[in-house]
Amino acid sequence: MRRLFDRLPEGTIAIGAGLVVNGVTAYAFITVSSRDLGVESYSPVAMLWALSFLLGVGFFLPLEQETARLVASRRSRGEGSGPVIRSAALLGSVMALALAVAAAAAAPWAIDALFDGDTWLFVGLLMVVFGLGAAHLAKGLLAGQGRFGSYGRYIVGEGGGRLLLLVVVILATDTVGPYGLAIGLAPFVGLAVALTGQRNLLEPGPPAHLGDLSRAVGSLLVASVGIAFMVNVSPLAVEVLADESQAQESGRFLNALLIARIPLFFFQAIQASLLPKLSGLAGRSSYDELWRVLRRLLALVVALGAIAVVLAALFGTLAVEVAFGEEFAVRRLDMVLLTASSAVLMIALSLSQALIACQAQGWMASAWIAGVVAFPVAVGYGGDLFFRVERGLLVAVSVTAVVLGVLLYNRLHRLGVAVRTGGTGPDGRG
DSSP, rough: OOOHHHOTTTTTTHHHHHHHHHHHHHHHHHHHHHHHHHHHHHHHHHHHHHHHHHHHHIIIHHHHHHHHHHHHHHTTTTTTOOOHHHHHHHHHHHHHHHHHHHHHHHTTHHHTTTTTTTTHHHHHHHHHHHHHHHHHHHHHHHTTTOOOHHHHHHHHHHHHHHHHHHHHHHHSSSSHHHHHHHHHHHHHHHHHHTTTTOOOOSSOOOOOOHHHHHHHHHHHHHHHHHHHHHHHHHHHHHHHHOOOGGHHHHHHHHHHHHHTTTTHHHHHHHHHHHHHHHHHHTTOOOOOHHHHHHHHHHHHHHHHHHHHHHHHHHHHHHHHHHHHHHGGOOOHHHHHHHHHHHHHHHHHHHHHHHHHTOOHHHHHHHHHHHHHHHHHHHHHHHHHHHHHHHHHHHHHHHHHHHHHHHHHHHHHHHHTTOOOOSOOOOSSSO
């Protein structure tokens, strides 16, 4: 177990524990609110919930990633992060304001079409925009400075705060609108929990140019869209490709995918802590050590992915039936292919973190574009509905991982690293 933990980046356990708590509170929020409101009234709340995840991952995660990279790189050289945070805060504010203006312009349509005429749910959406913008900036700062305990506390505070606010809403009102306020206020609760008692967050240092930051975030935004496509496209593809007799198949596919994505959920802890580790090494130009750390982690990810595939083959169909009912049962092959795509996606995300650390954000984005292009090509061939989509997803993530691997090899080779897939590192360990 100690050897296993040695391969994980610092902070993985703290963030992973926070994710467990957040997952439990999220499940409780969905269960309680759906039962309290009923299917019809819950639908606009579910739409706000889905939009909050799209905004966080699709728009503000790149800001967190680049902030964490720059802060960790400066920290490794003994330089303060104050100028980075000021530039990142300005960029994040512009992004949040642009999203808010776009939302305000679409408000007459959005309130009726998405939120069933409830203005307070729209207000909750605006709060989510600014709350997640501030939260991802703060998480990038905390991760870059190695304050992973505080990072984990944000995750716990956000989930716990949302659940506590839900209890207040249920006791105080019987209308739908305040549910939007519970979702919108949750990031601010997380920020309060994470930042309370923190000191020396904005120490002085060399200037950080906004133009360089915005270009890097732009490339990361392209990659983020590609990642969001990989994560979310398959149920939509099932819906589009299904004939009239397969109207319910997208829901059955989605539930199987949720089980297959369990390893990917916990991989978020590794992903959040890996980038600061690699960026710190890159900041000291320790690229040989960077490759050694990444290689050891990739070996662990491959092993865990293989174990997940075996477990999916043995128990995947049973897990779907127990969780959702016999009517949602799928074949063993479906669970194996979906879990395999999740395993390869974890490899691709690990390679992406290394390219970001090596300041190759544009190259990294091009690999995700290649995967997006590969998906419809692979789906276009005939076969069973589920198999076509599963094959397309596996091909797409595999193409992305291969392209990322080639690009990382070229990048490290240019930096003078003797890239090996085996052997021993400088400390005598493989």
